[in-house]
Amino acid sequence: MTTRTQQLVDTLTAHIQEGVIRPGERLPTESSLIETHGVSRTVVREAIARLKAAGLIETQHGRGSFVLARPSTTGFDPAPRSRQDVLDLLDLRMGIEVEAAGLAADRRTEPALAALGEALDGFARAAGHPSAAVNADFRFHLRIALATGNRYYGDLIASFGPAMIIMPRERLRPARPDFDTIVAEHANIHAAIERRDREAARAAVRVHLSNSRARLLNG
Structure with missing residues (x-):
């Protein structure tokens, strides 16, 4: 406990x-x-x-x-500069965030779960506001990492920054099916972590990031 x-x-x-x-x-x-x-x-x-x-x-x-200011990593620059960079970053995130979600489901505290829910609500309200949506999306993923209780997950996702979230502006408009789908994917992740279902949390993140890749390729 x-x-x-x-x-x-x-x-x-x-x-x-x-x-x-x-x-x-x-x-x-x-x-x-x-x-x-x-x-x-x-x-x-x-x-x-x-x-x-x-x-x-x-x-x-x-x-x-x-x-205190945290020491920067040596020469690591995660900011994507090309479409291929974005795809490569999604591959990297898949390896990291799937496992992070499983740990978060096992270890999350009530304050961590509340913070994750707050980020989910903020993202859902941000349709039509691209900058707010990207920042809220990033907060959601960062708070999953923080919910693991392992500072290295949090440090790594924090080092990516909001630049890791690539979302075409047109998908952020109100009443866009894509945006509603992304909100639903986030909600599935939150629900699995809330009920402490490790495998469901891992699967929900894998589905979300796989769909993100597909949306990018089909956009």
């Missing part, structure tokens, strides 16, 4: 990974974290200690805890 300390660590890690709290910015105060998350001071201090041990934050005496 995931402890309240680990739940708080997961939540704050997600905020850091998603840029809600950016490098150089201060974490909320102990009192604020206690009030917002309904936890004890001991839980907050242990969570802060774990974030420090993971190299995500540093504590400055008398000033609080601040988010």
Whole structure:
């Protein structure tokens, strides 16, 4: 069972990974974290200690805890520059995200599931708004990675950034069947993770990314 300390660590890690709290910015105060998350001071201090041990934050005496910049990978540039790059990136994502979904189904916490549902709802509302849709789509996939509880999955998907989401503008218009289909594919992934069905979650991501490839080839 995931402890309240680990739940708080997961939540704050997600905020850091998603840029809600950016490098150089201060974490909320102990009192604020206690009030917002309904936890004890001991839980907050242990969570802060774990974030420090993971190299995500540093504590400055008398000033609080601040988010550290994560070291960049050496020369790895995932931004696709051609149609073939997009297809190759989908192949890579298939290998990573299928397994991530299975782990997320096994390990997800209630806060992680709520964050995934929030991203799903945000994506569904973003029809007709290409930039918002791409960012919401990326958040959904990132939150699956974060729900694994394995920081390497989160770090890797975060390194891809929203550029990993390739969606023709015309497919983002309201009442487009393609957009509704993509929302449904995301909902299937969320549902499998919610019911902790490892194999169904893996299959749902495999179907979604396979369909993404087909949509790109047929677009």
